[in-house]
Amino acid sequence: MSETTTTSAETAPAGKKSGFSIVHLLLEGRAFFALIAIIATFSFLSPNYATVSNFLIMSNHVAIFGLLALGMMLVILNGGIDLSVGSVLGLTGVFAGFLMQGVEIQSAGVILYPPVWAVVVMTIGLGAFVGLCNGVLIAYFRVPAFVATLGSLYVARGVALLMTNGLTFNNLRGDVSLDNTGFGWLGFNRLFGVPIGVIVLAIVAIVAGLVLSRTAFGRWLYSSGGNERAAELSGVPVKRVQVSVYVLSGMCAAIAGLVLSSQLTSAGPTAGTTYELTAIAAVVVGGASLMGGRGTVRGTLLGAFVIGFLSDGLVIIGVSSYWQTVFTGAVIVLAVMLNSIQYGGRRIGR
Amino acid sequence: MKTPAHSETPTNRPDEAEVVLAARNVAKSYGAVHALKGVNFDVHRGQVTTLFGENGAGKSTLMKILSGVQQPTSGELLLEGKPVTFSSTVDARDRGISIIHQELSLAPNMNVRDNIFMGREIMGVTGVDFAEEERQARALMEELEEDIDPLTRVEDLRLGQQQIVEIARALSVKSRILIMDEPTSALSASEVEVLFGVIRDLKERGVSIVYISHHLEEALTITDHAVVLRDGEMTAYAPRNEIDLEWIVRNMVGENFDLGSPPEGHAFGAPALQLENLSVPANSGIGNAVEQLNLTVKAGEIVCIYGLMGAGRTEMMECVAGRTEATGGRILLHGEDISGLTIAQRIEAGLVLVPEDRQRDGLVQTMSVGRNLSLASIGNFTRGLLTSRRDEREIIDRSIREVTVKTDGPDAPIGSLSGGNQQKVVIGKMLATSPSVVLLDEPSRGIDIGAKAEVFRILADHARDGMAVVYSTSEVGECLAIAHRIIVMRRGQIAAEFTHDTTKEAIMAASGESLVA
Numbered sequence: 001m002s003e004t005t006t007t008s009a010e011t012a013p014a015g016k017k018s019g020f021s022i023v024h025l026l027l028e029g030r031a032f033f034a035l036i037a038i039i040a041t042f043s044f045l046s047p048n049y050a051t052v053s054n055f056l057i058m059s060n061h062v063a064i065f066g067l068l069a070l071g072m073m074l075v076i077l078n079g080g081i082d083l084s085v086g087s088v089l090g091l092t093g094v095f096a097g098f099l100m101q102g103v104e105i106q107s108a109g110v111i112l113y114p115p116v117w118a119v120v121v122m123t124i125g126l127g128a129f130v131g132l133c134n135g136v137l138i139a140y141f142r143v144p145a146f147v148a149t150l151g152s153l154y155v156a157r158g159v160a161l162l163m164t165n166g167l168t169f170n171n172l173r174g175d176v177s178l179d180n181t182g183f184g185w186l187g188f189n190r191l192f193g194v195p196i197g198v199i200v201l202a203i204v205a206i207v208a209g210l211v212l213s214r215t216a217f218g219r220w221l222y223s224s225g226g227n228e229r230a231a232e233l234s235g236v237p238v239k240r241v242q243v244s245v246y247v248l249s250g251m252c253a254a255i256a257g258l259v260l261s262s263q264l265t266s267a268g269p270t271a272g273t274t275y276e277l278t279a280i281a282a283v284v285v286g287g288a289s290l291m292g293g294r295g296t297v298r299g300t301l302l303g304a305f306v307i308g309f310l311s312d313g314l315v316i317i318g319v320s321s322y323w324q325t326v327f328t329g330a331v332i333v334l335a336v337m338l339n340s341i342q343y344g345g346r347r348i349g350r
Numbered sequence: 351m352k353t354p355a356h357s358e359t360p361t362n363r364p365d366e367a368e369v370v371l372a373a374r375n376v377a378k379s380y381g382a383v384h385a386l387k388g389v390n391f392d393v394h395r396g397q398v399t400t401l402f403g404e405n406g407a408g409k410s411t412l413m414k415i416l417s418g419v420q421q422p423t424s425g426e427l428l429l430e431g432k433p434v435t436f437s438s439t440v441d442a443r444d445r446g447i448s449i450i451h452q453e454l455s456l457a458p459n460m461n462v463r464d465n466i467f468m469g470r471e472i473m474g475v476t477g478v479d480f481a482e483e484e485r486q487a488r489a490l491m492e493e494l495e496e497d498i499d500p501l502t503r504v505e506d507l508r509l510g511q512q513q514i515v516e517i518a519r520a521l522s523v524k525s526r527i528l529i530m531d532e533p534t535s536a537l538s539a540s541e542v543e544v545l546f547g548v549i550r551d552l553k554e555r556g557v558s559i560v561y562i563s564h565h566l567e568e569a570l571t572i573t574d575h576a577v578v579l580r581d582g583e584m585t586a587y588a589p590r591n592e593i594d595l596e597w598i599v600r601n602m603v604g605e606n607f608d609l610g611s612p613p614e615g616h617a618f619g620a621p622a623l624q625l626e627n628l629s630v631p632a633n634s635g636i637g638n639a640v641e642q643l644n645l646t647v648k649a650g651e652i653v654c655i656y657g658l659m660g661a662g663r664t665e666m667m668e669c670v671a672g673r674t675e676a677t678g679g680r681i682l683l684h685g686e687d688i689s690g691l692t693i694a695q696r697i698e699a700g701l702v703l704v705p706e707d708r709q710r711d712g713l714v715q716t717m718s719v720g721r722n723l724s725l726a727s728i729g730n731f732t733r734g735l736l737t738s739r740r741d742e743r744e745i746i747d748r749s750i751r752e753v754t755v756k757t758d759g760p761d762a763p764i765g766s767l768s769g770g771n772q773q774k775v776v777i778g779k780m781l782a783t784s785p786s787v788v789l790l791d792e793p794s795r796g797i798d799i800g801a802k803a804e805v806f807r808i809l810a811d812h813a814r815d816g817m818a819v820v821y822s823t824s825e826v827g828e829c830l831a832i833a834h835r836i837i838v839m840r841r842g843q844i845a846a847e848f849t850h851d852t853t854k855e856a857i858m859a860a861s862g863e864s865l866v867a
Binding site (some may be wrong): 219222223227230293 | 629673703710713725726736737
């Protein structure tokens, strides 16, 4: 054992040498510099790119992926993966639409129209429930995270299709006479000129940042992701932490589902297909380690903005959407490659 | 005791048997840690050379160098008199040197034939020539006089037979030198006899064996030469007919660096930890690793648990700490039964474990020194919902001072510390929870002698303040350091109990170290 210990001691300080500082800075802040480069390039290519209104519109797009990515980051910090977020986004959107259409209770012969706040609470509750199922399967039944969440990817999508018979709920505006208006507020309104979706993202990001850096739960999450056995022996409730991250990820997906269906004023069962992959990409571009234990809210947000601003920029300058896919893929691979350069030297055999 | 190594070095003692492989002044350092300090070592054709030494004496490092896993920092290897460097294990294997590790490297899901030829499949015109492989495998088994069908799956074989398969694999590449690391540790007495028969047979065919074992007497029955390592230096070398058990023990243990003495001048308090008929299941799931163990440790007392690998020390400690469930018996902490409590609740109640493998169980490599130190006491600096940075900093600074961690600061990455300082961080982390009972599993493993002395000093200081300390070790010299009482464990039970004024030989004898398994 002394061998592994001391070799790691030898290699680790190398990154701290002053000669490496510029490379180190570029490596550490790569998502930030990438974002600057993207904005600079597209501003040069299109006069419409660097305008406040365009930034706000793009940010509103990013909000969806950003919310998913924040939840995903919590799971990835724990060393897991949550493939179900895209489907959960679709399911919760449909569920919200379903509630907005009114719930008919046949035995009582009445149709209930829950107010918007109740719809929001119940929808987030549904996201949390799917996350709870994922978490319990993974933590207590030892189903690998990849498989458990792949399963719920299918189940959630299937349930969403069943609920609507494959159709889309179009009437989400509510009715003044039923006192359930205001669903569109989430997606359309602006506070001080900023879209509500972006504000929701900011609030979730601030809460997540505080939880990670200033609460016991945050510390538990980093430690159990970094070394679960050591965390357990230090008294960290590793199973509860593991379940919690999936619940939180499900809740984030539900919030994203609400924002998206509100933005579209319709809830389709196929919304959010493959969004989980974009979310994972944002987390990875943001510098988190898929092995767990490393990652920040700031990085993940930057990752989401890099991917969002890049694809929107390509749309604005009129590049084919096929090329967008190619570019996004290249960015992801590049990011992971830089990740391994950054963390590779310090890896300790597990 | 520094016997000048040169008086007995192989260079000055030409032996009648030809030297096939020789190490000259081989040294290996890992950063500031010197695992090997200029070792000379000869392997004679057709003879068994046994390496003796305690854990951390440098045996495994020497083995890694001889088998090409690692390159020496300085010094050279001579194969048949010519200097060689092995770039990899494959390179060493191609030159006729094979190693059989303590943990066998067979694929249990594949059959004997496929394991023997793994990575070197014999190719025919239509792919792998299984018939030829099987014929050769059968021939090898016949040579070894073992009745193992090459088409049996390895997982269906007994451990002893699996060992034979490993040997067959080594022979199939025409190995001239076979390094065996603790080959008998998992074998029954009859399987050991079979293995020794095979070794004698190999010797007759001119294969040289390098043998490592903790079972001293057992090794003496098979060896032709003995080499003793201690703290990375070769302390003695002699052919079999000039040595006995006592000679080996004396050279292995030597006169240790002063690791302190039991703290005195304080009265022991009430029983802090009581184990009553404790039974703990083995990791393999078959049988018990600890059988009906009874032990009482009083407040302020330091108890050392000595035993060989597999004696049940780790299993016992992990069960007491709450990682595994007992199959029977009770664990009392200050008179209260704590079975059913989670690890976190036991830490809250004042019972902590410093695990054996600090990389795997002790440290979170992705976090800084400070965050590792404060990990177990997050509750102590949480105010309401949020943690208090100031309070955390205070706890970290106090821990760094208390366990004297040498670090650039609390924000330094944990990997930047030396092994000894990492160990202090793991200990400091648990001490920061203000425990009343501390279990330490091999706290001195893989750390240098100065750090060992400091770790023991920290423990002695806390015992004086009324903490109950239980530590395990497999280095007999450390039993006699600070322990008031020494418990020798053997096969999950207490084999003997000693006070501080016992001898190393008595402890080793009680552990079964010098007896044939």
